[in-house]
Structure formats: C-alpha cells, structure tokens
Amino acid sequence: MKKYLIFLLAWPLFAGLNNLDINQAIIMLENNNLELKISHFNEQMKAYEAVAAKGNHYGKLDVSVTGMRSNDAGNVFGFKVASREATFLDFGADEFMATMDPTIAPEALNFPEARNHYQTKISYMLPLYTGGKLIEYGRITEAMHRMSQWDTQKLINEKIFQTKKAFYDISLVDNYILNLSKIIKNIDHLESIVKSMGEEGYAQEIDLLEVQARKAEAESMFNQAKLNRDLAYQFLSFLLNTEVSSIKKVNDMAPMPSVDPIEVESNNIDIQKALLGLQISQMATNVEKSKYLPNIGAFGEYGSADDEIWNEFRDKDSYTVGVQLTWNIFNGGVDAANLEKAKVNHLKVQDQVSLAKSGIALKVKKLETEILSKNADVKSYQKQLRFARKVYENYRSRYKEGIVSISDVLIKQSRELEVLLKLLTVKNERNTKIFELNSILNRGGKV
Template structure:
C-alpha cells in the first residue's frame, strides 16, 4: 500500500518536473513576462521607486510624533525645570525659608544674617534632592510653504518611478528579442540539420556508387577514401549543429526560467515591421526616457529657484509632565503652538550658481533629446537597409543553391560515366554546402535585424498576427529538403 502511494505521488509529480514540449512563441513570451528572473528584479525596482514617490508625497502632510521620556537628576537646573514643567514649583524652591530665617535674625541685630540674606546662595535651590521626571508629549510639524520645493520633489520621484517602468519595458523588449531569436535560431538549425541529413544520405549513395565502380575496376581506393573523408566531415558538421541546437534550448530555458524540450517550428523568415518617423518617435523607449528626463531637469530647475523663496512652517505640541508617569495628566498638561518663517538672504552665491547649473543641464538634456531622436531614426534606417540587403542576399543564395544542387547531380551522373573525377563531384557538393551555409547565415542576420527593429520601435506584435508559429509538417520538411530555394 505504501509503495502504491509513492508511485501515485511520482506519477502526479511528473508534469511538474517534465520540460515544456511543443512550446509556441506566444506562450513562451507569456512565460517570459511572468517568470524571467531579470524582469522580476526590474519589477522589484519599480516597486521601490513607487514607494519612494509615495514617501516624497508624505512630506506634504507634516510629521506627528509621540514622545515619552523618563529621567532622574539632582542637577539644580534640571530639578527646578522638572518642577516647573510639573507645575509644582514654589517659593521654597527659591530658598524662601532660608531668606525668612536670615531676615528674622537680621531684625534681631545679627549682621551676618543680614549679609547672608542677600549674599548667600540658598541651599534648597542649588542643592536640591534628586527628582524623577516623566514627560509625555505629542508634537506636529507641518510645512506650510516651501516655494514649491516639496511639490517638485514629489513630481521628480513620480517621474523616476515612470522612468523605472520604461527601464522594465526596455528590458522586456530585449528579452522578447532574445526569445524570438532563440525560436528562429532553433528553426534554422533544424532546417540546417535536415539539409545536412540529406547531404549525408547523398554521400552514402555516392559511396555505394564508388564501391560498385571499384568492383568493376572503374574506381580506385583513393576515390573511396575521399568520399569517406567527406562523409566524416559532413557528420562532424551534423553533430556540431545538434550541439548548437541543444545550446539554443538551454538559453531559451534560461530566459523562461523553466526547462524547454521542444518548440513548434516556425517560418524561417520574419516579416518586416511597418513604421514611420512619427510612430518611431512616439513609441521608442529611449526617446520617451529622454523626454521624461527633460521634464525631470525642468523640475530640478524649479527646485533650485525655490531656494530664493521663504519657507514657512507650523508647529504644535501638547503634553504633560510629573514625577510619576501619567499622574494628574490633564491637571499638569501644556501646549505650544507657533509659526516659523525662514528666508535665506545670502549664502555666498551658492544658490545662484546651482540655479545656473540647473539651467545649463536643462539645455544639455534638451539637445540630448534631439540627438536621441536623430540617432534612433538613423539606426532604424540602418536596420531597414540591412534587412533589404539581406533580402537581396537571400534571393541570390537561393538561386545559387538551386544551381549548385543541379550541378552536383550532373557531376554525379558524369562520374558514373567516367567523365569526371570523384574530386570534381565532391567539390561541387562542397559548393552546395557552402551556399547553404551562406543562405542560412543571411536568414539569421535578417531575422536578427528584424527583431532589433521591433525592439527599437517598441512594437511587439503577437505571433498570431505575424503568422510565425505555423507548424512545419513532415511534407513541408521533405519539400524543403528537395527544393533548397524554399529554405
């Protein structure tokens, strides 16, 4: 019974530990948004900025403090002050009893008493007994006017919170770029492996032909060795491609923070996104951050201007004190209220210099915004040009691949007739493999530029809109391997 329970528990747990299979790009992006560790860290930073903005806003509402103090002292000033705060001070604390005794003696003709009456410090005032003192008070301080400084601080921290959200969005775009690229890389590697498998099969057929011709005396051992060497080379490339595919899956698993064992293959050509200069400036995150930074510098300039204006604050305090904690609280309570105006009239020109510095910083950031707009537009044009160039290369390599395949088939037939050497055949096959590699490299370059462009214009469309999650059926793979121009 116990073994059956363990087996049932393992069966239930299998889906939890198993890797994700047949993963689509849309689902991968949803997992990325939820589970990517770097994005989680960025969102924590967002939360901290939000709390900073909330804290800055709280300064407008002042500060309310409750203070409870307990002390004991025999210091003359402290003891007298304690009695005053407790509303218990009397003439005896000033040495009235000593004064009256000296006064009476002076009236009786004691001249020393007359001298001590005014010249001798009273012992009860200067050497009092130690006293306990407990004070409870509530104090409230409220800024009434700060020249707009607190308001601008609140706006700055709120803008910094928005800036952190832009940073998170930019990181998300980068991770989506990496995820899409991983999907396309895996699809391209799958296609490459498929083509290598076909080439290896062709080499096996060629090896059989050479063996047959060797038996008939039309081929030599060196021909067979040359074919086998080429076969080993192709097999090595095949194994390396599989390792690269495994590495791509590991990177994808790292991005999604979960194991991915297989994906749905996709079209190996990503579509070109449409954009204009206007939409680029409106959506690009770097430009939005630069514009927000310009607003922040303007707010900072207002903060510096506030240093030339007065600050007004209000203060209120209520409490009670006694030598026993909370004894006769209402009978011995007291309050204090007040208003303070503080205005710095001169500080050596520091405020003026800081204001000028803020103005220069604003002008600098304003030019940086213009530079960002032009730089982003130039980068977008550059990426678009590189995509168009890759399109031309892809079309060219497709034609070259189709031609190379036909040449190889022609040379293989001519070899059977003894018209060319096996080296000639293998050279043509090498040409076919070389063009295939160039084609796949051009496609990979093009896709990379497309994804960079999407991240640049901050236009992450869903995979269903792009129709990039079409599963490649077995007949598509066979068609692709027999007609290289579709690759």
C-alpha cells in the same frame, strides 16, 4: 510508497516543456524571467519613493515619552516647573523668613533631593510654504517612477527580441540539420556507387577514401549543429526560467514590419526617456529657483510631565504653537552657481532629445536598408542552392559514366554545402535585424 511520492514531487522540476509555441513563450517570459522580475521590483521601489515624497506635504507627527532622574539643582527645579509643582519653598523662602538674610544660600534650591521626571509630548511640524520645492520633488520622484517603467518596457523588448531570435535560431538549425541529413544520405548513396564501381574495377580505393572523408566531415558538422541547437534550447530555458525540451517551429523568415516615422518618434522608448529627462531637468531647475524663496513652517506641541508616568495628565498638561520663517539671504553665490548649472543641464538635455530623435530615425533607416539587402541575398542564395544541387546531381551521374573524377563530384557537393551555410547565415542576420527593428519600434508581444 514513500519513494514513489518523492519521485512525483520531483518530476516537474526535471520535465521540460514540449512543443512550446512562440506566443506562449512570450507570455511565460513576461511572467517568469528573473531580470524582468528584478526590474519590476525597481519599479515598485520608485513608486514608494514617489509616495514618500508626497508625504512630506503632510508634515510630521511625533510622540515621545522620556523618563529621567536627577539631583542636579537646575534639573530638579526645571522638573518641578514642568510638572507645575514649583513653590516658594523651592527658593528657600522658609530659610529666608527665619533669618531675613538676603545673602543666605537656600539649601532647598541648591541641594535638592533627587527627583524622577516623566514627560510625554506630541509634536507636529507642517511645512506651509517651501517655494515650490516639495512640489517639484514630488514631480521628480513621479517622473523617476515613469522612467523605471520605461526601463522595464525596454528590457521586455530586449528579452522578447532574444526569445524570438532563439525560436528562429532553433528553427534555422533544425532546417540546417535536415539539409545536412539529406546531404549525408547523398554521400551515402555516392559511397555505395563508388563501392560498386570499385568492385567492377571502374573506381580506385582513393575515390572511396575521399568520399568517406567527406562523409566524416559532414557528420562532424551535423553533430556540431545538434550541439548548437542544444545550446539555443538552454538559452531559451534561461530566458523563460523554465526547462524547454522542444518548440513549435516557426517560419525561418521573420515578417518585415511596416515603419511609420511619426509612430517611431511617439513609440520609441529611448526618445520617450529623453523627453522625460527633459521634463526632469526643468523640475530640477525649479528646485534651484526655490532656494531663493523663503520657507515657512508651523509647529504645535502638546504634553504633560510629572514625577510619576502619566500621573494627573490633564491637570499638568501644556501646549506650544508657533510659526517659523527662514530665508537664506546670502551663501557665497552657491545658489546662483547651482541654478546656472541646472539651466545649462536643461539646455544639454534639449540637445540630447534632438540627438535621440535623429539618431533613432537614422538607425531605423539603416536597419530597413540592411533588411532589404538581406532579402536580396536570401533570394540570390536560394537560387544558387537550387543550382548547386542540380550541378551535384549532374556530376554524380557523370561520375557513374566515368566522365568526371570523384574529386569533381565532391567539389560540387561542397559548393552545395557552402551555399546552404551562406543562406542560413543570411537568414539569421536578416531575422536579427528585423527583431532589432521591432524592438526600436517598441513592438513586442505576439507574433
């Protein structure tokens, strides 16, 4: 019973998903992919950084409790003053009254007994005006949080691109395997024809060996295709962080997306990141400008001290409040240089935004052109494949009639296989470019 229970607990770890739908896979990807989880953690950290930056507006409240013991004359007298317990006797008043000698060194003041000192303080510091520096820091951290969200969305698009490509790759390989199996059956049929013709004396042994060699070559390609399919499944399982055993096949031709130039500019993540970077560069310039303005802060402190902790707290309490203004007048031109540097960086980022817009538009146009070219190639290879199959069938019949050699037949069969490979390759290239275009357009999600 114990062994059976262990098997039940372990079984889900080794069982792979079967007949997985591409839309289900995308949902699993967004929930399970480890790189996306890490990216979401980065988002959370940036969100906390933004909260921390806002917290600087509310100042800082500290509580401190200090315990000391000293026989240093200055310390002991200071302890007594802080505890509101200093008397004239601490100055040696009794010794002076006894001798009336002003030059006498008071023993009580210079050589006091050791004293304990416990001090409790509550202090609060609040920035009243910082030239806008804290406001800009808060806006920068919020913008960096938004930037991390754009980074995550871009990673999601990339992973969706990879997931869709894995589905289409597997479907193409399955199609390739299916066609290879048909070709191998055709070679088997040709082999039986050669054998029967050899028995009747119409074919030579070299013909049979040539057919068997071609069959071995096709079977090797068949096995290699199955290994490539297994590798694609492993990669898909890695993306989903879940073992996948089989998928629902998709059409081996991904649909062509519609492209609107206005939508491209408003949705593309690289452009949005560039625009956000432009805002951040302006905020950074404002931070440098704030260094020319004064900083004003308020502070308050409340506490109590005694030779016993928290003894007679209210009777010996004290407070201090104040306002401070600091204003840097000169620092060797450092602030001026940093401000000019920030302005130049803002100009640079403006050009980067323009470059991003024109670069993305060019890339979209290039992908559209390449996809249309691949569409034409697909149609061409489809026609060539149909023709190659017909030619092969014709040559096989003509071989039975003794009109052509077995080499001629196998050459035509090789042509069929060659065109099939080219067709599947160009379909794969076309699908890859379509998924790349969808990623640029920021179109993920369901198919």
